[in-house]
Amino acid sequence: xxxxxxxxxxxxxxxxxxxxxxxxxxxxxFLLTLGLAIFLGVMLxxxxxxxxxxxxxxxxxxxxxxxxxxxxxxxxSEEPEExxxxxxxxxxxxxxxxxxxxxQYLRGYSLFSVGQLExxxxxxxxxxxxxxxxxxxxxxxLARTYFGAQKYQEALSAFQALAKNYPDSYWYPxxxxxxxxxxxELGDLAKAEESxxxxxxxxPQSPYLTRALLRLGDxxxxxxxxDEAAVQYQNLWLRYPLSxxxxxxxxxxxxxxxxxxxxxxxxxxxLYERALIFAQADQSDNALSQLEEIYQEISxxxxxxxxxxxxxxxxxxLNHQLRRFDAAIDILGQLMQRWPDSLEAQEALLWRGRIYPxxxxxxxxxxxxxxLASRYPGSPFAPRSLYEAAVLLEGDGKLEQAWQTYLTMLQxxxxxxxxxxxxxKASWISYRSGDMEKALQLFEQLTSSFPRxxxxxxxxxxxxxxxxxxxxxxxALSIYSQLLNRGPLTYYGLRAAERVARITGGGDTxxxxxxxxxxxxxxxGSRASDTVRSSGVEGRSKDNIPVFSEVGVRxxxxxxxxxxxxxxxxxxxxxxxxxxxxxxxxxxxLVELGLRSMATNxxxxxxxxxxxxxxxxxxxxxxxxxxEDYPRLIRIAEKSFREFLVRYETDSVFAWExxxxxxxxxxxxxxxxxxxxxxxxxxxxxxxxxxxxxxxxSVAGARGLMQxxxxxxxxxxxxxxxxxxxESLQDPEKSIRxxxxxxxxxxxxxxxxxxxxxxxxxxxxxxxARWRDRFSGLEEDEFVESIPYRxxxxxVKKVLRSYAxxxxxxxxx
Numbered sequence: 001x002x003x004x005x006x007x008x009x010x011x012x013x014x015x016x017x018x019x020x021x022x023x024x025x026x027x028x029x030f031l032l033t034l035g036l037a038i039f040l041g042v043m044l045x046x047x048x049x050x051x052x053x054x055x056x057x058x059x060x061x062x063x064x065x066x067x068x069x070x071x072x073x074x075x076x077s078e079e080p081e082e083x084x085x086x087x088x089x090x091x092x093x094x095x096x097x098x099x100x101x102x103x104q105y106l107r108g109y110s111l112f113s114v115g116q117l118e119x120x121x122x123x124x125x126x127x128x129x130x131x132x133x134x135x136x137x138x139x140x141x142l143a144r145t146y147f148g149a150q151k152y153q154e155a156l157s158a159f160q161a162l163a164k165n166y167p168d169s170y171w172y173p174x175x176x177x178x179x180x181x182x183x184x185e186l187g188d189l190a191k192a193e194e195s196x197x198x199x200x201x202x203x204p205q206s207p208y209l210t211r212a213l214l215r216l217g218d219x220x221x222x223x224x225x226x227d228e229a230a231v232q233y234q235n236l237w238l239r240y241p242l243s244x245x246x247x248x249x250x251x252x253x254x255x256x257x258x259x260x261x262x263x264x265x266x267x268x269x270x271l272y273e274r275a276l277i278f279a280q281a282d283q284s285d286n287a288l289s290q291l292e293e294i295y296q297e298i299s300x301x302x303x304x305x306x307x308x309x310x311x312x313x314x315x316x317x318l319n320h321q322l323r324r325f326d327a328a329i330d331i332l333g334q335l336m337q338r339w340p341d342s343l344e345a346q347e348a349l350l351w352r353g354r355i356y357p358x359x360x361x362x363x364x365x366x367x368x369x370x371x372l373a374s375r376y377p378g379s380p381f382a383p384r385s386l387y388e389a390a391v392l393l394e395g396d397g398k399l400e401q402a403w404q405t406y407l408t409m410l411q412x413x414x415x416x417x418x419x420x421x422x423x424x425k426a427s428w429i430s431y432r433s434g435d436m437e438k439a440l441q442l443f444e445q446l447t448s449s450f451p452r453x454x455x456x457x458x459x460x461x462x463x464x465x466x467x468x469x470x471x472x473x474x475x476a477l478s479i480y481s482q483l484l485n486r487g488p489l490t491y492y493g494l495r496a497a498e499r500v501a502r503i504t505g506g507g508d509t510x511x512x513x514x515x516x517x518x519x520x521x522x523x524x525g526s527r528a529s530d531t532v533r534s535s536g537v538e539g540r541s542k543d544n545i546p547v548f549s550e551v552g553v554r555x556x557x558x559x560x561x562x563x564x565x566x567x568x569x570x571x572x573x574x575x576x577x578x579x580x581x582x583x584x585x586x587x588x589x590l591v592e593l594g595l596r597s598m599a600t601n602x603x604x605x606x607x608x609x610x611x612x613x614x615x616x617x618x619x620x621x622x623x624x625x626x627x628e629d630y631p632r633l634i635r636i637a638e639k640s641f642r643e644f645l646v647r648y649e650t651d652s653v654f655a656w657e658x659x660x661x662x663x664x665x666x667x668x669x670x671x672x673x674x675x676x677x678x679x680x681x682x683x684x685x686x687x688x689x690x691x692x693x694x695x696x697x698s699v700a701g702a703r704g705l706m707q708x709x710x711x712x713x714x715x716x717x718x719x720x721x722x723x724x725x726x727e728s729l730q731d732p733e734k735s736i737r738x739x740x741x742x743x744x745x746x747x748x749x750x751x752x753x754x755x756x757x758x759x760x761x762x763x764x765x766x767x768x769a770r771w772r773d774r775f776s777g778l779e780e781d782e783f784v785e786s787i788p789y790r791x792x793x794x795x796v797k798k799v800l801r802s803y804a805x806x807x808x809x810x811x812x813x
Contacts, residue, residue: 101130105138106593112141121145133586136166137598143178147185156182168579170586170601173203177212184215193219210236210243217252226261234263238274242281268294268307279318288318309335309344316351325359346372346379353385357392366392370405373412383413387422394429395788403429420450427459428785436466457483461492464499465781473503487646489808491801495781576616580609584616587623596627603629607636614640621658630663630692648808656809660802663692664705664732671740677747680810681754682740684802685761688795694732703729706739716742755780758799763792 099107108123124145127138143158159178162171169175180195196216200209213236220229233249233256240246256262266274271294279287295311298304312335319328332348332355339345349372356365369389373382386409393402406426410419427442443463447456464479480496480503487493576584587602603620610616617640624633637645637659644655662668663686672679689707690696702709708716708729716738717724728734743757746765750756750772760768767789775783784800787793 101127101132101138102134102589102593104130105132105134105141106595108138108145109141109595112145117145117149121149133582133589136162136169136171137586139166140169140171140175143175147178147182150185152182152185156186168582170583170605173199173206176202177206177208180212180215184219189219189222193223210240210245213240214245214248217249221252221256226256226259227263230256230261230263234266238266238270241274241277242283268298268304272307272311276314279314284318284321288315288322291315291318305339309339309342313344313348313351316348320351320355325355328355329359343379346376346381349376350381350385350388354388362392362396377412383409383416383418386413387418390422390425394425399429399433420446420453420455423449424455424459427462431462431466432786436470439463439466440470457486457490457492461495462785464496468499468503477503489646489648489801489805491797494801494804498781576610576613580606580613580616583609584620584623587620591623591626596629599623599627600629600632604632612640617641618654625658625661628663628692630661631690633658633661634687634691653809656805660687660805660809661692662810663687664736667733667736671736675740675744677740677744678803680806681799681803682736682743683806684799685739685743685758686736687802688798694730694735704735704739705732706735706742708735708738708742712742713738754803755784755796755800758796759787759792762795763787763789767792 104123104127108120108127111117111120111123121142124138124142128135128142130138139158139162143155143162146152146155146158156179159175159182162169162175163179166172176195176199180192180199183189183192183195193216196212196219199206199212200216203209206212213232217229217232217236220226220232230253233253236243236249237246237253253263271290275287275290275294278284278290291311291314295308295315298311299308301308312331316328316332316335319325319331329352332352335342335348336345336352349368353365353369353372356362356368366389369385369392372379372385373389376382386405390402390405390409393399393405403426406422406429409416409422410426413419423442423446427439427446430436430439430442440463443459443466446453446459447463450456460479460483464476464483467473467476467479477500480500483490483493483496484500488497583602583606587599587606590596590599590602603623607617607620617636621633621636624630624636637655641655641658644652645659646652648656660683662683668679668682668686671677672682686692686705689702690705692705694705696705696707697703698707700709703713703726710726710729713729714724716722717728720738720741722728722734722738729738743761746757746760746768747754749765750760750768756768756772759771771783771787775786778786784793784796787796
């Protein structure tokens with residue numbers, strides 16, 4: 001196994017990291033020395049005299065400020081990346097004019113974060129008067145400092161100054177809210193009402209919208225506008241029922257009701273929409289109980305039949321989500337019986353077809369799905385019902401019937417988005433069944449009929465494999481070359497290079513092959529496909545080189561598919577806007593100060609203003625790299641430099657390094673060495689699991705860089721003697737340690753086979769073991785394509801591809 005530190009690229013990045021750390025250490029040393037000097041000077045002055053406090057805040061206010069009412073601001077306190085001696089700074093009675101304006105802001109922010117508001121205000125005032133990119137930050141936090149110290153008039157003036165002088169500031173919306181909050185605290189309810197109303201209209205997506213709505217109601221109530229306040233509270237309760245403020249408005253509505261003031265009764269449609277909000281938030285029980293109450297009220301009202309149908313359908317779906325399958329079947333049956341020809345009844349029939357297999361009635365489910373298409377051929381659910389019926393048939397090994405059902409769906413609904421998927425599945429059934437002639441015909445039909453489909457590369461590759469099986473090596477090589485020209489570092493491009501090497505005598509490139517994917521098997525998992533001949537996926541030695549590794553080396557400069565070109569030059573008609581440059585410079589300053597979250601806010605704003613200016617985006621990307629914001633770095637590469645991520649060439653190296661960064665490299669290298677794992681495999685896995693986002697949480701609940709499920713993490717922690725907590729899964733060091741240990745366990749379990757280990761990491765080791773036994777005769781590419789879980793199949797392809805790309809970019813040349 002090669003050590004990353006031997007690579008020239010690694011050494012270059014390591015040097016950059018060392019220089020950054022050295023710069024940070026110098027800044028820290030300067031600040032600590034300066035703080036000590038200030039402390040000693042102040043102590044000397046205090047021995048000679050006892051001056052009164054000066055400044056806009058009293059000592060008493062600064063001590064109690066953190067427990068007083070707080071304004072609604074979107075940026076919570078952030079610990080600077082560098083550590084500053086707040087204790088020594090707290091001894092100073094005034095700002096140190098020897099600091100730069102940026103350093104004054106940072107010193108003020110450090111004091112603000114620990115509640116030393118009076119002293120923080122001195123630094124913010126000094127910084128706000130300086131000439132530097134962060135004047136609006138100093139002004140905003142000066143206003144916040146006043147507000148926290150209950151100096152509401154001063155806070156109002158400071159917020160208004162920010163809104164007037166810095167209309168393009170990131171803090172402008174927060175300043176508008178701060179103005180409203182200040183008016184409210186000052187008791188000027190009319191102006192507060194106006195300000196909150198403007199905020200609600202202007203910033204409907206603000207995370208503080210519901211808080212503003214609640215305070216708007218408070219303003220109305222305080223002015224004895226009881227009816228308006230009641231309507232305001234009810235709208236908040238209806239539209240934002242999951243917010244903390246929704247619980248508070250219920251109390252206010254009850255209080256108003258005692259005074260004989262009630263808003264208009266909400267309509268049943270409004271209550272239905274409110275219940276759907278709970279359903280969309282996975283609060284199925286709550287949503288179901290609300291829908292049942294509504295249905296009881298309207299079920300016998302003919303004028304509300306449309307709403308009754310919608311409610312019954314949602315009740316059936318929610319019972320399905322709660323795994324109350326019998327109840328779901330019964331409720332959906334009621335809908336079909338009362339309104340048999342309605343669109344909702346057709347969808348109910350689709351859901352019944354899906355539910356029957358889950359209660360052990362697969363044949364009944366297939367029958368119901370097929371009946372939908374026959375009874376309602378014009379239904380928008382007919383193509384889906386045929387497709388899902390074919391999936392069930394294929395899973396039961398009824399390949400001929402499944403194949404025919406897919407083609408029927410294609411013939412009758414050729415323009416439906418599912419048509420191309422059905423054609424692919426029919427093609428794959430033909431291939432697996434050994435009917436290579438029919439497979440060729442269908443693969444060719446797919447590529448000609450759906451040239452823009454994402455399945456084209458897949459179909460081309462398997463067309464070439466079918467031709468190999470028929471002995472047409474020349475045509476197979478031609479198709480493989482076509483795939484390599486389309487993109488040698490795509491999954492199928494890499495597979496094509498592997499096949500070319502075998503056909504032309506280049507040799508077998510070899511192969512190797514904790515989150516859980518609880519996905520139902522789809523059509524790829526048919527047991528009848530096990531008859532395909534192969535060299536076997538389970539017999540690979542752990543001493544073999546990993547999948548694609550030789551291919552990766554061949555794709556280096558000077559290789560068969562490498563083209564020498566000049567470095568890129570991006571020409572734009574217009575320079576970046578002044579606003580974008582301003583936000584970029586603020587971001588750069590905040591990066592230097594170690595305030596990463598604030599820096600990210602500014603960089604995102606600048607990116608929104610210049611989404612297509614490649615020179616600007618490259619400069620932006622360098623800053624994202626400095627703060628180790630790998631997810632945004634990857635997104636820029638994949639969205640804005642997509643055309644460079646086709647071949648690994650001289651002018652595209654920058655894009656590949658952006659899209660495949662060496663995230664958390666020291667930790668990866670350490671634990672890869674400890675557990676004898678190729679570090680590039682570990683990097684590839686982390687990239688595809690989380691894009692190097694340590695705070696990532698999946699829909700299923702997997703967490704952290706390596707997306708470990710809580711139950712799996714608890715088991716791993718017990719095995720390695722690590723203290724476990726849910727938060728530990730989002731700690732980079734602990735996540736990489738636990739994930740590396742688990743991956744090593746899987747590699748050992750599957751004799752070093754990387755493909756099976758990856759399948760086990762995503763789909764579970766038990767499922768991977770079943771697939772190994774079930775598809776023991778398949779070649780590796782056929783095995784991957786036959787993984788029954790759609791999610792796991794795609795996951796294995798993505799990680800293998802990333803593994804090869806990391807080897808190609810950073811591996812030995």
